[in-house]
Amino acid sequence: MSSTTERNEKKPLAILTEDPVSWKGQSLVSVAQITPKGFELLVTISQQMRDIVRSEGGDDRLKHKVLATIFYEASTRTSCSFQAAMSRLGGTFIHVDGQGNSSAAKKKESLEDTIKCLECYVDAIVLRHPETGSVPKVVLSTTKPVLNAGDGIGEHPTQALLDSFTIWDELKDDPKIVVFLGDLKHGRTVHSLAKLLSQLRPQSKLILRFCSPQILSIPDSILEYCKNNGVQYEIFEDATKACQDAQILYVTRIQKERFETEEAYESVKGCYVVDNALMDKVPKNMIVLHPLPRVDEIATEVDADPRAAYFRQMENGMYVRMAILALVLGKSSP
Incomplete structure (x- = not known):
């Protein structure tokens, strides 16, 4: 029988289409995953999110869901907009500063081990790392959706x-x-x-x-x-x-x-x-x-x-990230 690692090395990235099911539980690593119809779906839901925020402030579709935002490089807009997006949809988040003294990275813990531990506590992960290709590598061994917030000079x-x-x-x-x-x-x-x-x-x-x-x-x-x-x-x-x-x-x-x-x-x-x-x-x-x-x-x-x-x-960044979170967590409709 093949090991888990061997199976994961063959795990393809999902193609994200107009069918919300294609997004559910999936990582977003590269824009190559997005089809034209998938983008149209995201635009529609992002517009809905804008309307909800402007009229009601948000809703509770992600109540009891937890997001981890893990940043090994500095970030203001990406981290805060994801955190605001999760909060606007009724969820919560935990933030890890990979550069800080409280991070296990200071103890030389591998990125893969950090992610494996955090996915025990959360429903999805947002990850930024300075090494190009680091996020695609991590996705091979995760069981929870990982959203690429920037990997070196690779993608965002x-x-x-x-x-x-x-x-x-x-x-x-x-x-x-x-x-x-x-x-x-x-x-x-x-x-x-x-x-x-x-x-x-x-x-x-x-x-x-x-x-x-x-x-x-x-x-x-x-x-x-x-x-x-x-x-x-x-x-x-x-x-x-x-x-x-x-x-x-x-x-x-x-x-x-x-x-x-x-x-x-x-x-x-x-x-x-x-x-x-x-x-x-x-x-x-x-x-x-x-x-x-x-x-x-x-x-x-x-x-x-x-x-x-x-x-x-x-401002649009928050609405689009609300839509992404709702899609990957299977709650594109309230």
Whole structure:
């Protein structure tokens, strides 16, 4: 008989479709799991969650359910929005700071053992870890749903889903040109969103434009993913030129923590700044998004521009994560 480990190594990731049953009890590791119809289902439930929060504050569909949020890297928006989402649906959460002195990681406990212990207490797990591929590896040996909140420079699927929801919600239509600006080499939010957009609209007229310094260019694997889905892409270094005729500008910070030396970071720090001067040169209806936190890549003066949607984007994050939690815990209906 095969061992549990041998069986788990063959465990495939679920494909998440328009059937809520396909989501129940499943981990969300990669945007590759999301079908176009599955995304439509998520949009519908996210809209319902927004209506519920705005009218009633939430409901009790996840009463007596417990979520673990485990973060080995710093997080404000992702951890808090998941915690708020669980609370809005009547559930509770326990939070583990994997960097803190109270974490068993300080005693050299393996990530796999930490997760195996915590799944004894909870119904689902949200995990962020600095090692690329760590979350997919953990999922092989878990029995409870694990939601990938970022694995190194790999993926951040729930961010990509809330970004896509925001794009749809702002435009009320499919985008034709989306510009990614900033640190495209290390930006897992960019990697996930570019993949998700290309698979949601395969063989479409969508154009993805990647604008960055050469040393922070988008990985070839992402370009290949777009190509395989029949989505056109273009490479730029000039932000103004990249934004011409665009509907969406997706800005990312230069991720200092990913650089090997201070000198390498300083060479590209502040290379792009979205300010009122730039906004005067771009399309009048171009929406600006950012996964946050920002450093100096979007001037605060832009916050007053109605095209600045990044705080609306953050609010949408709670609704989308409410929908994800309800789906994976089998409570998409009250």
